[in-house]
Amino acid sequence: MVTADRGLFAALSxxxxxxxxxxxxxxxxxxIPSWTAAPATAAEAxxxxxxxxxxxxAVTARGAGTKLDWGNPPRRADLLVDLGNLDGILEHQAxxxxxxxxxxxxxxxxxxILAEQGQQLALDDPVGGATVGGTISTAVCGPRRLRYxxxxxxxxxxxxxxxxxxxxxxxxxxxxxxxxxxxxxxFTGAFGTLxxxxxxxxxxxxxxxxxxWLILNPADRATAVSAMRTLLHSQAAPSAIEWDSxxxxxxxxxxxxGGAAESRAAALRRSLGDGRTSDRPPPWWGTHPDGxxxxxxxxxxxxxxxxxxxxxxxxDHAVAARxxxxxxxxxxxxxxxxxxxxxxxxxxxxxxxxxxxxxxxVIVRRAAGAVRDRVDVWGPGGAVRLMRRVKERFDPQGLLSxxxxxxxx
Amino acid sequence: MTDxxxxxxxxxxxxxGADFGHGDRGRTAIPAAPxxxxxxxxxxxxxxxxxxLPDDAILTDPERLRTxxxxxxxxxxxxxxxxxxxxxxxxxxxVVRACVAxxxPFVARGAGTGLSGGAxxxxxGVVIALTRMRRILHVDxxxxxxxxxxxxVNADVTAAVAGHGLYFAPDPSSQxxxxxxxxxxxxxxxxxxLKHGFTVNHVLAATVVLPTGExxxxxxxxxxxxxxxxxxxxxxxxxxxxxxxxxxxRLTRRAQVVExxxxxxxxxxxAAATVSAVIAAGIVPAAAELMDALAVEAAEAxxxxxxxxxxxxVLLVELDGTRAEVTHALARVEEFCLRHHGFGLRRAxxxxxxxxxxxxxxxxxxxxxxxxxxxxxxxxxxxxxxxPEALARIEVLAREAGLRVxxxxxxxxxxxxxxxxxxxxxxxxxxxxxxxAGRILTTCLDLGGSITGEHGVGIEKRxxxxxxxxxxxxxxxxxxxxxxxxxxxANPGKLFPTPRLCGERPGRRNGVHPLxxxxxxxxx
Numbered sequence: 001m002v003t004a005d006r007g008l009f010a011a012l013s014x015x016x017x018x019x020x021x022x023x024x025x026x027x028x029x030x031x032i033p034s035w036t037a038a039p040a041t042a043a044e045a046x047x048x049x050x051x052x053x054x055x056x057x058a059v060t061a062r063g064a065g066t067k068l069d070w071g072n073p074p075r076r077a078d079l080l081v082d083l084g085n086l087d088g089i090l091e092h093q094a095x096x097x098x099x100x101x102x103x104x105x106x107x108x109x110x111x112x113i114l115a116e117q118g119q120q121l122a123l124d125d126p127v128g129g130a131t132v133g134g135t136i137s138t139a140v141c142g143p144r145r146l147r148y149x150x151x152x153x154x155x156x157x158x159x160x161x162x163x164x165x166x167x168x169x170x171x172x173x174x175x176x177x178x179x180x181x182x183x184x185x186x187f188t189g190a191f192g193t194l195x196x197x198x199x200x201x202x203x204x205x206x207x208x209x210x211x212x213w214l215i216l217n218p219a220d221r222a223t224a225v226s227a228m229r230t231l232l233h234s235q236a237a238p239s240a241i242e243w244d245s246x247x248x249x250x251x252x253x254x255x256x257x258g259g260a261a262e263s264r265a266a267a268l269r270r271s272l273g274d275g276r277t278s279d280r281p282p283p284w285w286g287t288h289p290d291g292x293x294x295x296x297x298x299x300x301x302x303x304x305x306x307x308x309x310x311x312x313x314x315x316d317h318a319v320a321a322r323x324x325x326x327x328x329x330x331x332x333x334x335x336x337x338x339x340x341x342x343x344x345x346x347x348x349x350x351x352x353x354x355x356x357x358x359x360x361x362v363i364v365r366r367a368a369g370a371v372r373d374r375v376d377v378w379g380p381g382g383a384v385r386l387m388r389r390v391k392e393r394f395d396p397q398g399l400l401s402x403x404x405x406x407x408x409x
Numbered sequence: 410m411t412d413x414x415x416x417x418x419x420x421x422x423x424x425x426g427a428d429f430g431h432g433d434r435g436r437t438a439i440p441a442a443p444x445x446x447x448x449x450x451x452x453x454x455x456x457x458x459x460x461x462l463p464d465d466a467i468l469t470d471p472e473r474l475r476t477x478x479x480x481x482x483x484x485x486x487x488x489x490x491x492x493x494x495x496x497x498x499x500x501x502x503x504v505v506r507a508c509v510a511x512x513x514p515f516v517a518r519g520a521g522t523g524l525s526g527g528a529x530x531x532x533x534g535v536v537i538a539l540t541r542m543r544r545i546l547h548v549d550x551x552x553x554x555x556x557x558x559x560x561x562v563n564a565d566v567t568a569a570v571a572g573h574g575l576y577f578a579p580d581p582s583s584q585x586x587x588x589x590x591x592x593x594x595x596x597x598x599x600x601x602x603l604k605h606g607f608t609v610n611h612v613l614a615a616t617v618v619l620p621t622g623e624x625x626x627x628x629x630x631x632x633x634x635x636x637x638x639x640x641x642x643x644x645x646x647x648x649x650x651x652x653x654x655x656x657x658x659r660l661t662r663r664a665q666v667v668e669x670x671x672x673x674x675x676x677x678x679x680a681a682a683t684v685s686a687v688i689a690a691g692i693v694p695a696a697a698e699l700m701d702a703l704a705v706e707a708a709e710a711x712x713x714x715x716x717x718x719x720x721x722x723v724l725l726v727e728l729d730g731t732r733a734e735v736t737h738a739l740a741r742v743e744e745f746c747l748r749h750h751g752f753g754l755r756r757a758x759x760x761x762x763x764x765x766x767x768x769x770x771x772x773x774x775x776x777x778x779x780x781x782x783x784x785x786x787x788x789x790x791x792x793x794x795x796x797p798e799a800l801a802r803i804e805v806l807a808r809e810a811g812l813r814v815x816x817x818x819x820x821x822x823x824x825x826x827x828x829x830x831x832x833x834x835x836x837x838x839x840x841x842x843x844x845x846a847g848r849i850l851t852t853c854l855d856l857g858g859s860i861t862g863e864h865g866v867g868i869e870k871r872x873x874x875x876x877x878x879x880x881x882x883x884x885x886x887x888x889x890x891x892x893x894x895x896x897x898x899a900n901p902g903k904l905f906p907t908p909r910l911c912g913e914r915p916g917r918r919n920g921v922h923p924l925x926x927x928x929x930x931x932x933x
Contacts, residue, residue, distance in 0.1 A: 094689070095685055095688070095792075095794035096792040096794050096823075097793075098792070141633065145632070150632065150633055152633075166885060168879075168881050168885040170878075172857075172858070172859050173857050174859050175603075176823070176824045178595065178596050178862065178863060179860050179870075179874060179878075180874055181890075182596075182609075183642065183885065185638040185640075186638060186642050189635075189638055190636070205693070206692070207691065233662070235731060236731055237664075237730065259734035259735075259737040264731060297632055359631050361631050361635060381635050382636045383636075384636070387636050387639065390892040392892070393891055393892045405637075
């Protein structure tokens, strides 16, 4: 370690005692930073950012690290800021259906604590073990998006630390609030390129009195799609409707919540003439398929065409594509064997091209370098020029996970 | 209230309906434009546009300009230098580019029903009125999507899709007049947003003319656009980040069953406690509306709504969902009402009956005009659990000010609409009312709430925004503004307490940074 680096390390440890040299385990999509610092307070996080800005250090934020391999590799990474120590549940006013938490809180234990009061933060955790901060920053969604919305819809207040160390807040603790810009929207899905999320306020929902799943084993894709449409438009109002072909023969499952959940599920079973009801989800529910992971977003009504296009492309490129998901959001798992990378890349480019015409977007989530070398993980899309202008205002030195987002923002 | 009736072009949009505005029409106009550019600019804009827009889309006659001099915050009036009525996205872009070239500020306007002065013109500026962009371009019932122009009236969207069993969920009380473009600018809510969300939850995409004149697409028909949720940040930005010219709306399926229940209570505290008990029991009503005795009295006088006469408060609860869910929840809600000394419970038998139950609530603002010459409507939010405390404090403040306050509010989400009653003919009464309204807002903030739940900051509350947020917070919001509008021409003087140019780094942090002072940070 050169002298200057030792000086920096010392400087970092002065503002944040929990700092160490980074290892391979701290790699961000293959890029290993120099140091990892785990601030114990928002003030420490701010002090780290000021120091980083002063020394022109590039910073990436990490929660539990479950999705640190998503997105582009950052163009530079000097300091990994691990927010795992900021894991306090600061305020839970059950009567207000609101919770204020630090970013390192994991969804699982949070769910258990909220459940004691009969409440839930209605966000899914498809990768498993995710933190609140990581869920906001990657805007990850699962089956219950259909009923409860995405992180953007449930986040009502956010406190962040900008690249220059400014601690800033927008939104608040009340669900209904239109005072000032809602910067929480910017930070959802920003992959840490605008600032560190150091506190978040969410609206909660009551835990449903009961849950029931209707599970169908349709004979073919057409039957499955038709059943899913019936479920979607049914006034029995399922909270989630998912398809799976990743586990073997196609399966469809729908979640019913609340009053008479079981009998509503059973009524639909009768009208569809198929399936069984269960008080448990099928094992694949709310998870991603294994292997190289591709995410497809599309207009709700295009489900059948999107599924058809994926199957056709998979056949043409000799790719075994396992699909899972629902209306508007599908995940595709394909082989992660490096030898298959060229076929995988061709498959991705094919569906990306063809689904664009249907208003669809194809993103590579988890993939080895051999695939990443061949395709842009984000693909085209989004108002990239405007995003770049926002980025330049918030982070003029370009220090926060530079390049990790769509369009190299 | 003939605002949207201008569509034929035969009449100018009139000032907004009294139903949605202040009752204090007699008050003097005050000059409110913050930063005024050179006046030659407007003439240059008009000259450029003369060759591009039809003649009848450019208004310069002072009489006609004056009809645009205010929105629902009608005691503040500023006559614009020019009004244009574009019909396409491209025309809006041309107008904005002309404004940029001449360094002239512009203000977008829908129906002008806003209550915070968001559409107040800038003198020597241009009003871009979107009332001619009133077409529903496309309805797709399978995808549950409608694509509309910004001048389409909120209620007309629902009317156009009702045949498919769908509706557009945001329902501000001005919904039969207000436009979707205005809803997007203000992130409008309404009585049913407790369960169904705000405009931001129901817009999938928008074509936006940026304050630079560039045309961008934000969002998309596919959920969750890539990268920053610029659409989400744009919605509710009160016209300061650009003008939406084509809006893709997410439609909602009508619930299987809707039940509406009305109950009288001896006092507002027991009614508020009922709402808390309902929510604590895991029931999220579609709406939970509360009116105090004064508001009930006014509504009764105006529309004869037949609410329980001796009630100290009236609660209206609406439940929607599946039959099984609603039946179960309704029984619980009735039980909670009785347990909290509710009386005169009435359940809507049919749609007509439901409308009758709602009539008093919906007419409340206008009705207050019957019991007071003037009134000032406020819009604050508190956490629901402190509602009784907030109401008690408002009562004390009102008594201190020597004025009456009628309370009408969305109890489910803690959104208060205190109506401060006064007589504008009495010298100083208007100012006293405004001061009282301001104290109510700071009370909301003291209790952990917000200065606005749905009316927006506009010009009315910009000073109060500095009570809710720190200077750093506001400076950071300004960063977003500058990314969209580097020249600061889109609706200047609104929302932010202190106008600031984008070139300059805000002069914060003079002296030692607090972190440094606390020994937490060192500068090298």
